[in-house]
Amino acid sequence: EIVMTQSPATLSVSPGERATLSCRASESVSSNLAWYQQKPGQAPRLLIYAASTRATAFPARFSGSGSGTDFTLTISSLQSEDFAVYYCQQYNNWPPLTFGPGTKVDIK
């Protein structure tokens, strides 16, 4: 089973600042990585797939990069609606599909 880790666990950022979230896989997942955004009391929402392809509902300030074992989600200028928990998920070697423990982005 591929284990996903995320850092930091919590990221405190001021509105308008840049946020950089990291995700690491225990072995290579090529570019078969997705990111999800989850707000309290809501289901996760697909944000990025294939490591860098943004879902249509999300603006260009969200970007994903990386391949192999190390991935980054960047939010270029945080807006109030971006404060949430972000999860990465690999789909290269499965079953099982596996998710990371999440990074909470909160207001500094």
Added chain:
Amino acid sequence: QVQLQESGPGLVKPSETLSLTCTVSGGSVSSGSYYWSWIRQPPGKGPEWIGYIYNSGSSKYNPSLKSRVTMSVDTSKNQFSLKLRSVTAADTAVYYCARGITVFDYWGQGTLVTVSS
């Protein structure tokens, strides 16, 4: 717009069977293009993939749950279902149904299932 809605008991006793149904609207479970999945999320933790089912009935489950899980699909009702046997407190989670096989683009709102006597 595809919508998914989970339904089922919110409280299940230890050793019993958890049964949930997902009703799909705005789309068809019979569509050859899509797979239908179950994902759960224990309180305060990351999501855990449970498995998927296709309209033909073919399925694949998380190896850690495989011995206890059964999924089925009812195309006449546009629904798919999850059964998880012999539950324990460790199965307490928000259970989501979702569209997709590897990446999930539509999710239900989730339903909290608590395992307790």
